[in-house]
Amino acid sequence: MFSISGASSALAAWPKCRRTPPCAKPIWEFDAMLTVSNLTAGYGVPNILQGLDITVRPGEMVGLVGANGAGKTTLVRVLAGLLPARGGSITINGSDTTNVPAHARPKLGLAIVLENRNLFGELTVAENLRLAERAGANRPKKFDIPRIVEMFPAVGEKMAVRCDLLSGGQQQMVAIARALLLQPDVVIMDEPSTGLAPKVVKAILEVLRGLCSEGMSIVLIEQNIGIASSVTQRAYVLSTGRIVHHVADGGWPAFLHDPHLVSRYLGQH
Numbered sequence: 285m286f287s288i289s290g291a292s293s294a295l296a297a298w299p300k301c302r303r304t305p306p307c308a309k310p311i312w313e314f315d316a317m318l319t320v321s322n323l324t325a326g327y328g329v330p331n332i333l334q335g336l337d338i339t340v341r342p343g344e345m346v347g348l349v350g351a352n353g354a355g356k357t358t359l360v361r362v363l364a365g366l367l368p369a370r371g372g373s374i375t376i377n378g379s380d381t382t383n384v385p386a387h388a389r390p391k392l393g394l395a396i397v398l399e400n401r402n403l404f405g406e407l408t409v410a411e412n413l414r415l416a417e418r419a420g421a422n423r424p425k426k427f428d429i430p431r432i433v434e435m436f437p438a439v440g441e442k443m444a445v446r447c448d449l450l451s452g453g454q455q456q457m458v459a460i461a462r463a464l465l466l467q468p469d470v471v472i473m474d475e476p477s478t479g480l481a482p483k484v485v486k487a488i489l490e491v492l493r494g495l496c497s498e499g500m501s502i503v504l505i506e507q508n509i510g511i512a513s514s515v516t517q518r519a520y521v522l523s524t525g526r527i528v529h530h531v532a533d534g535g536w537p538a539f540l541h542d543p544h545l546v547s548r549y550l551g552q553h
């Protein structure tokens with residue numbers, strides 16, 4: 285649901301003197317961290333995803349925005365390995381991941397924070413984090429539990445609490461923490477703002493910005509254009525399973541100013 289802010293409020297909130305966000309790096313300096321090429325997938329006939337091309341470089345936070353039914357969740361499922369690609373390819377850090385099983389994708393540097401967070405509800409926060417830490421043990425270490433607690437003090441205070449007893453915001457923080465303990469190079473965030481108070485969303489976006497400035501690649505999948513435009517450098521607009529528009533680096537204000545684009549592809553006015 286387009287429940288939070290619309291394009292006009294996003295535009296109003298965009299500082300006139302806004303510079304490129306702090307995590308921006310000249311894109312020509314880097315090779316791609318995540319490449320999706322001509323990706324097709326679906327559940328029946330016809331395909332839902334109809335030939336997607338997406339590139340994310342190290343240190344970029346890239347948005348993927350689209351209205352209900354555009355195919356965002358389907359793309360997340362294919363990236364996670366939960367739904368097979370029917371055509372095209374997914375490359376992570378130079379490795380072809382298209383047909384790699386879901387459980388093996390984190391070893392290649394991919395972590396996904398699903399919209400439903402997918403925590404082990406009956407386990408404590410500490411137990412959830414330790415499982416992730418173990419799963420990420422063979423990757424170059426960037427995060428450990430003390431660092432996670434520094435990043436999310438609220439997680440540190442709830443270590444002994446079962447995850448199903450946490451608030452939505454606390455669960456989202458644990459889900460992000462768990463993803464980071466996989467020691468990923470690229471994190472896919474599926475609608476992290478869903479159901480959360482603006483203050484919590486702001487805190488989470490701050491953490492994501494910080495990660496990005498350290499070189500992490502982040503794909504932020506968002507229906508809320510206000511959030512996407514405030515934090516991502518550029519974005520792909522998905523509509524009926526196709527990338528129909530690319531908001532280039534620095535192109536958010538122009539996109540938000542174009543009522544035709546916003547209402548046509550995002551259903552917002």
Ligand SMILES: Nc1ncnc2c1ncn2[C@@H]1O[C@H](COP(=O)(O)OP(=O)(O)OP(=O)(O)O)[C@@H](O)[C@H]1O
Pocket residue numbers: 285327328332350351352353354355356357358359507
């Ligand atoms: N399990 C499924 N079986 C058949 N069709 C599906 C299935 N899941 C999704 N679809 C269809 O695929 C299309 C894209 O849905 P998807 O959930 O990927 O969109 P979305 O952009 O994530 O939408 P929303 O923001 O509402 O979650 C829709 O037409 C939907 O009806």
